[in-house]
Amino acid sequence: MDSTKFSKPISLKRIQLDGGFWKPEMELVRKEVIPYQWETLNDRVPEAAPSYCMHNFKVAGRMNKEKRELGSRYQEPTYTFRGFEALPDDPRHPDDDKFYGCVFQDSDFSKWIEAVAYSLTQHPDPELEKIADGAIDIVCAAQLENGYLDTYYIINGMDKMFTNLKDHHELYCFGHLTEGAVAYYQATGKDKLLKAAMRFADFIASYFGTEEGKCKGYPGHEIAEMALVRLYEVTGDEKYKKLAEYFVNQRGTQPYYFDSEGKVTEKEKKTKIRYQYYQAHLPVREQKTAMGHAVRAVYLYSGMADVARLTGDDSLYQTCETLWNNITTKQMYVTGGIGQTHHGEAFTFDYDMPNDTIYAETCASIGLVFFARRMLEMNPDSKYADVMELALHNGVLSGMALDGKSFFYVNPLSVNPRSCHDDPGKQHVKPVRQKWFGCACCPPNLARLISSIGSYAYTENEDTLWVHLYAGGTVEKEVNGQKAQVVITSGLPWDGDVTLKVESEQPVTMTVALRIPGWCGEDFELEGAVGKECRMENGYLYVSGEWKEGDLLKLRFAMKVKVMQADSRVRQDEGKVAIMRGPVVYCLEEADNGQGLPLVRVKPDAVFTEEKTDELGFTMIMLRVDAKTKKPVTVENGLYQTWQKPVYEGKELRFIPYYAWANRGEGEMEVWVNQL
Amino acid sequence: MDSTKFSKPISLKRIQLDGGFWKPEMELVRKEVIPYQWETLNDRVPEAAPSYCMHNFKVAGRMNKEKRELGSRYQEPTYTFRGFEALPDDPRHPDDDKFYGCVFQDSDFSKWIEAVAYSLTQHPDPELEKIADGAIDIVCAAQLENGYLDTYYIINGMDKMFTNLKDHHELYCFGHLTEGAVAYYQATGKDKLLKAAMRFADFIASYFGTEEGKCKGYPGHEIAEMALVRLYEVTGDEKYKKLAEYFVNQRGTQPYYFDSEGKVTEKEKKTKIRYQYYQAHLPVREQKTAMGHAVRAVYLYSGMADVARLTGDDSLYQTCETLWNNITTKQMYVTGGIGQTHHGEAFTFDYDMPNDTIYAETCASIGLVFFARRMLEMNPDSKYADVMELALHNGVLSGMALDGKSFFYVNPLSVNPRSCHDDPGKQHVKPVRQKWFGCACCPPNLARLISSIGSYAYTENEDTLWVHLYAGGTVEKEVNGQKAQVVITSGLPWDGDVTLKVESEQPVTMTVALRIPGWCGEDFELEGAVGKECRMENGYLYVSGEWKEGDLLKLRFAMKVKVMQADSRVRQDEGKVAIMRGPVVYCLEEADNGQGLPLVRVKPDAVFTEEKTDELGFTMIMLRVDAKTKKPVTVENGLYQTWQKPVYEGKELRFIPYYAWANRGEGEMEVWVNQL
Incomplete structure (x- = not known):
């Protein structure tokens, strides 16, 4: 580990993505996923499984209010612990004071607020921000005096708090809450949720640890570790770093903490x-x-x-x-x-x-x-x-x-x-995608990742800007108090042309580290680096020197269709090939190629034709190739017969990007295709 | 349905198998499986899961004895119903009065006694018969006055009898008991167990049926249907036939009987x-x-x-x-x-x-x-x-x-x-066979089938003897009071030579119906039928006429190695072949061919060499063929790389009969092999 090589993600407030591949995906998240998600959080989507998430926060909040009104006479409720509450038959708007949904339902809000935060950095939206602030008020009202904030236990009985770290998800919910809170703070400067997360973190830090009398547990579902590091990095409070370290170091030590919870399954015992x-x-x-x-x-x-x-x-x-x-x-x-x-x-x-x-x-x-x-x-x-x-x-x-x-x-x-x-x-x-899930992890996770894609594309240290993904947009880089804008245009993943233009009032001395993708090997060209120092290291081309307004780098990565094979130890892919172009994996779908995809044979050295099309709503490159298909063997009155020489017929195949599959109804799909 | 074509199995007492393929398998069952099985029934095999079967019968018997001693003051016990009793940590010889094992544990005995019965027809063994008689005494002592005989409920509480037909196995246990009882009666003439089965059947017949007030249920696990037909055929009591009919006809009618038991699972409800x-x-x-x-x-x-x-x-x-x-x-x-x-x-x-x-x-x-x-x-x-x-x-x-x-x-x-x-x-x-199972259905089922293979090989009607399987031995056929012995020798499944010789003091007019196996097609020869009428119908060669002492039919079925392929709708077998010879399917094992069987390529028109060997303890024909193996593709630092032209190397493959696989330790095995 060489800390001189360390870099950190660039704040999304210093990145504006504005074109190319990712912006339309971000817009999809902003316009479709985030609003839809808010409706599901409030159980208002007829065709989706209700989340009960906001309902639970409201119930917990009401219980807290009662508590405040009761004042000093209040005693912590010890409701009967009901375990994992089964979903009722879709009450939609339960007006009782029960917890509904899965033990980790609180995290639905946290994932949503995180996506909202990222989205606001790229597309300010006062109305959305107002909704978010209102939601935060509801969530924060549910927090107990001691900082604890998980509605499953607040509603069902605090006496069982942290008694099933293995399978319940309090520390998971804490982790997501913290990620959402940090993101929202970084995006808006508003710290209400951040403070709630800190109070929860403080409570957890007081509860868990190696010190005598503290609980020696750790999360059943991890995420708190990385969330605590984010919290540390935004607050500078060493306590959070220490807690993250504790969770990492304590994990899996003997005697097993999870054994002590008494929830060991028969299978685990063995x-x-x-x-x-x-x-x-x-x-x-x-x-x-x-x-x-x-x-x-x-x-x-x-x-x-x-x-x-x-x-x-x-x-x-x-x-x-x-x-x-x-x-x-x-x-x-x-x-x-x-x-x-x-x-x-x-x-x-x-x-x-x-x-x-x-x-x-x-x-x-x-x-x-x-x-x-x-x-x-x-x-x-x-x-x-x-x-x-x-x-x-x-x-x-x-x-x-x-x-x-x-x-x-x-x-x-x-x-x-x-x-x-x-x-x-x-x-x-599933052969087709589902609307939304009762256990909604993937859709909101997609939303928060795609909305923050800029922080994966670029990292920096004092004088270097690393470009990991060529996501089109503008990135602000400050070196020695001098600010430069680096404007990136990118045809990826469809064509390999990339430009980086510097906009800066004054010259800036810095290094731009350009990732040379593995898929192009050494087949790339660079223009515009004259007068700058270039060196390759670990797959990055470091271009260093003084950058002036208008300095323009042009990169061209070769984008060839590649026919891939697997290592022979992967027995499932034996005799098969997969098609890639740049970073995009392709597949065959029944919609283009009819039924019987296992009968198709591709010649690995065949020539693929590229076809740029918008037919699925986004620009994509489809691939066509002349291949063969085996005439189906139909056995009369049975399943098996003596072998007969196969008859192959010519067939043009059409491959589409794998990520675009299953958008035209139900059908066969294959990534790995039999080779001729 | 044409009842003139009906035939029935020949009593095992009129068949003596004495050579060829099946006799050694029967001897294996007699010498190994039956004694071992008896030990497991009594929980005396250290390395096998205890059965608790005889334990349960003894407990139920003791409870009955107490009942008799109590006389008229006796009341049916209503023990707490404990559901499916978990196996304790191997108490081996539990001395308490609890039921142990699965709900269907009684059937372990029934399957064993059935195999014993068949075995006694082929190999009289007074000692084994004595053990069997003793076991029957234990079992019969457990039967209640009303005929009911399932130790799970006798021990756990008769108030729950027949309340979970769907998932408990009372009627399954009854079916196996009846099959065993009929077989033992037919083999030995002893009717104690048969009478017990009849009393149980009488009770069931009084309990179930379409008549008002009777239970409209039917077995969750079928077998009683065929068992009742056997009981009818040996006793002639129409009641049993009627009950079998009822179980068949009632099944699946609306409203679903199983719904009424209230044990519908969530999944079923949907x-x-x-x-x-x-x-x-x-x-x-x-x-x-x-x-x-x-x-x-x-x-x-x-x-x-x-x-x-x-x-x-x-x-x-x-x-x-x-x-x-x-x-x-x-x-x-x-x-x-x-x-x-x-x-x-x-x-x-x-x-x-x-x-x-x-x-x-x-x-x-x-x-x-x-x-x-x-x-x-x-x-x-x-x-x-x-x-x-x-x-x-x-x-x-x-x-x-x-x-x-x-x-x-x-x-x-x-x-x-x-x-x-x-x-x-x-x-x-499992890559290797297991010693015995707590839920022991397959081993005893194998034992009873193999011991009675003669009744699958031959059926008859008044004047015709059907030969379905060419199992070597002597079959007695009576036509119009005349008895003939038909002596069959057979090289199957290794060579296609079969002879049928008639031994009879007086000439007998009859038909011998010889199955022409599908695997030889029309490629067979018949000698010795001169003077007899021959006709083919539905795959059987009917040879009719007067048969005298010494009449000899010689059949030769062509036994060629056949390379099989599957119908193209079987996508799992696409591009693969399986090897057969006669009725025997072959496979490749790692023990003969090394690791990496998915890399092997067989040319479907290659010539296979036959190799007769006793190396695995039985005579078998192994097959050798010159094939290819693909040089393994090893991807450096990853799983995938761009396709490279495969390199094939010559490799001699050795196929062994599928049924003989996994007798030489753990290893790869494939029936369907990639074709070149």
């Missing part, structure tokens, strides 16, 4: 090394392979990377590096999807990449992006940014329909719709 | 057409597709076929035919395995044949054999016998290790051992 699902099977520094619930895993690793950066802890950094390498070189789909099985939404094992029973949750790829950015902050190596770009353009974006109105949890690489309906082992795979 | 799992979603005559739990399905269909035969009900027969065709032409593995998913151990849908997430329970293939024999009894069409032979030599026999000491529930067609351990979606697939 394993000596248990709690892999929670990444709590070993102390984190002893973990060498990504295991368990994939979202939790990458959230933890992101928090570990944050703590490593803050503390300079090299062993923790090396662990992050080991886990990063395990995921990206042994357990990642070609789309940047991670988590091979829906059993526990989890990793399975190295080189096991089933395409049809896959999980590859949208949130897991989002978490991988979090992890990548944090590794980049410590070590500007393009291997992280390559994966970040890959996940964003494929396994993340596939989670949202092109109209921003429906969503995937699971992002399969092979779909036969009948299996989704009638094979119970594949019913987690 | 479906309008529910209880597919139990084949109770529709009245049986409206069922067109095999659905739900595969073992239950084929047990029901077998019972339906029995009832159709007894009652001449053509609509029921046609339903059986429709369901038979659905299974065997749309939902059956090339091995005769059925049940594509472990979720509910069930069928999925037509042409969906996953090889690695497969269930293909040994018992389901056994049930398919039951169903086949019953269809043959009504209609001697070789399509039934072809499937019966296929299932027996592959999907059934693969359930037992070559030493008879370990067993498979699940019979996969593709195995990567790591997946069995670390992919929760494949953990039902």
